[in-house]
Ligand code: SF4
């Protein structure tokens with residue numbers, strides 16, 4: 034007999050080893066996420082995928098589903114928590130969307146729309162994070178890094194290059210490039226690397242193609258991320 | 268009997284007037300708007316100080332001491348205060364100086380130039396003092412609502428004002444909520 038749990042009151046089937054997020058998606062239910070990617074093991078850092086299971090807050094991308102679990106996801110309470118997490122991400126970096134090449138194609142921005150986040154509410158940090166334009170084909174704008182480690186994982190596990198790493202802890206955490214100079218131009222990073230095409234926000238940007246798509250034709254202009262992500266399997 | 272008109276004040280702090288242009292961009296809805304509201308202090312009326320109002324619309328962030336005074340005047344006088352546009356909500360373009368040292372910035376712009384003799388940082392006492400950083404308005408006074416966008420579309424502003432004037436909780440919804 035197949036096993037089931039309740040997702041927002043609806044029965045969802047799962048196989049042993051599947052996480053709550055995977056099983057919910059397989060059944061057609063979207064759960065917001067930023068650091069989770071279907072091609073990589075769960076990372077559990079952004080907490081956007083937070084759900085309430087058995088009265089406790091858990092990361093649905095990391096927690097295996099269990100028989101009879103009662104999971105609350107698309108509720109005012111969970112969405113308020115997700116909105117607060119987004120607001121913290123926005124004030125921690127410098128997210129000036131009007132001048133960002135990723136605008137319209139950015140998962141962080143699209144989730145802010147999805148969760149109707151009209152203000153970052155907290156005080157902005159306005160950190161100083163210089164950009165790195167040393168690579169001929171790729172620009173790094175650290176102002177927008179949300180520390181999801183997708184580039185770190187992709188470069189290490191897929192490209193076999195380990196170009197990126199996160200260093201320091203807490204509020205001092207930041208992304209570094211694995212070169213003595215610290216500059217991307219001094220690595221063997223290529224624009225065709227998986228790591229060059231995985232950043233959910235506007236940090237790792239291909240040069241000379243910015244703003245090519247007009248407003249209206251970009252990824253999340255027409256449909257919400259909850260729709261796009263399920264359709265594209267992201 | 269006609270309902271009394273709501274009083275609306277608007278101002279541009281450290282903004283480019285783009286949000287005000289968007290307000291004008293509601294086209295024929297402008298007739299409807301002026302049928303239902305009367306403008307108090309606003310670049311549209313040239314009234315210099317804000318009196319008691321129902322709605323205040325703030326464009327732009329807070330970059331100098333005058334912005335702080337105007338914003339506080341609006342907060343004191345407006346029942347509902349609305350931050351309109353990216354600059355009011357995040358500091359926006361002017362806030363791109365926030366990671367730079369203000370003194371160095373001023374020297375670079377006004378002093379180190381060959382095209383002007385005796386170039387110096389302007390220090391006329393009439394000029395408002397610049398703040399160390401450009402602040403989003405909610406970091407200076409309490410704000411009731413936010414309309415993001417750079418600028419928000421006329422449609423978004425009209426949807427919002429329509430809701431507010433009709434006494435509904437304003438809600439942009441997914442299609443009109445945009446940060447760029
Ligand atoms: S990374 Fe996304 S949220 Fe940040 S500025 Fe760019 S578009 Fe906006």
Ligand code: SF4
Nearest residue numbers: 178179181182184232
């Ligand atoms: S650069 Fe992008 S992919 Fe890498 S950690 Fe930062 S946000 Fe994640």
Ligand code: FES
Nearest residue numbers: 077079080082094
């Ligand atoms: S998606 Fe689960 S913690 Fe980031």
